[in-house]
Amino acid sequence: MRSRTTKQKLTQALVFLILMVLALSFLYPIFYMGINSFKTKIEYRKGNFAMPQSLDFTNYNLLIRNFKILDAFGNTFIIAIFSVLISLIIAIFASYAFAKLKFRGRMFVYLFIISTMFIPAQVTMIPLYYLMSDVHLNNTLTSVIITYVATSLPGTILLMTTSFSGISDEMIEAATIDGAGYFKVVRKIVIPMGMAAIAINIIFNFLGASNDLFTPMILIQKMEKRTVMVALASLMNSRGGDPPYQLAGLTFSALPPLIVYIVFSKFIVKGITVGSIK
């Protein structure tokens, strides 16, 4: 009996060790990126693995002053906030209708909207680029916002409609009998009851919009309008001789999503197990 518990303990320790190695494979690159971003070129060449000699913010200063990375962050932030909010508002009303209002053609419109989720972005991007030029929206943050709203709507509506369907009809009816109109029902019942789905959509659409390269790279050419990801691509292409500078850029752009994740990790993990979004 005793030998068995020792064996079990050994197995447990081994499992823990394996998982820890796996965890380190995810954490170490981030750590590597962080420590080396404080080094000079020469210090980096001497040793990639050592801690930096001092907490030298030169690379970050250069990124901010010369590379204007904060402007890029501003653009990304504007795009992410507006695309998330617009998509959210449109999706709340649409999902409420799909979940709770009976009307002819409801199922057809619902399936049509959801099915556009499977059209790859690459397929519509070429025509979209010329379309945006035709309506003089090329090189604007607006063009990217509009695109993100359209691409995030199907997934958002899918999750929210599922969530809103769980709200009891009696509750809505009771409110209607009490004289609540359409907007009051949405505001007082649908939004509070669907808060979990709404929140998870906000987080994921926000991350999606700020991490995307393809759409802004195609739709925006102007330097001063570029997003963090587009700026990062140009930094990586042009500064190959200066890895610490590049690593500072990478660290800078990885920080916001990481912070969002750390703050909301409990919530996000729960949301993925239910929604499993990709």
Added chain:
Amino acid sequence: MVKSYPSRLKRRMARQGWLSVIPALLFILAVRGYPLIFGFIKSFTDWTGIGAGNNVGLNNYIHILTGSEFWTLLRNTLIFLTFIPIQLIIGLLVAVLLYEEVWGWKFFRVVFYIPQIISALVIGYLFSIFFGYNGPINKILTEIGLGALKTEWLGNTASAVAIIIFCLVWINIGWQAMLGLGGLASVSPSVFEAAEIDGASFWKRFFFVTLPMLGRTIEYSCVISVIWVFTGIFPYIFSMTKGGPGYDTTTIDYMIYLQSFGSVSNPGYASALAMILLVIVLTFTVIQMRVSNKANDWGD
């Protein structure tokens, strides 16, 4: 229970319903529907982005299927697909361990999902730095006396493909584990307990009890991963190999980008390529819908 509403209410409901969905519908028609039709029409032309282009019939399609690198691109994608079984085995093993609540499982669960949160571009560039000629991997090799193996890892076909596959597995372990956890949660724990009492070893239980119980999760993640390889790995290719060496790591979606916004401007031709990609993806989507219809009783 079928409810009947008075017709006045019904009409109001219908009006409210349509008004609620029209903004969503308009956005999608304008930004996804119209460009799709526009691209379809242009795929039959030699359009260069200026003017309207001449009608060339099926020439673009014929050229893609007979006289271009298309089959190389498709071959590349098929090779990348080998990441899926590896991801499944590792991801589901991790899921089982997390499910059994090994020491530190909550911490592991959060950490393993990190690659899904950080931008694909950042991850791709980190890989390109790690496997670069002066990068840490070569430094370690030199230090442990294997300096002879030092190479431009992403510069030759075999190692570049291997590293991309490794990268795809690595970023998806957490995703697969989460999906597996969701699947495991819907299986009655008594099934696993029974197998354990029967004295089956861990591996026997994993392959003969757990995996079959997770059949639907496995089907679902396979199809989603296939679609993802066709449409979602652009930023990784862009940051790691730029499709090289030659076209050896170029995928269809990367070629669409090269043909329309890269060194050449052939949006007509690229549109035809885009339509072919769409057909491939839709085929897998139909399979996926069959799968998820079957899986409707998953519960959550």
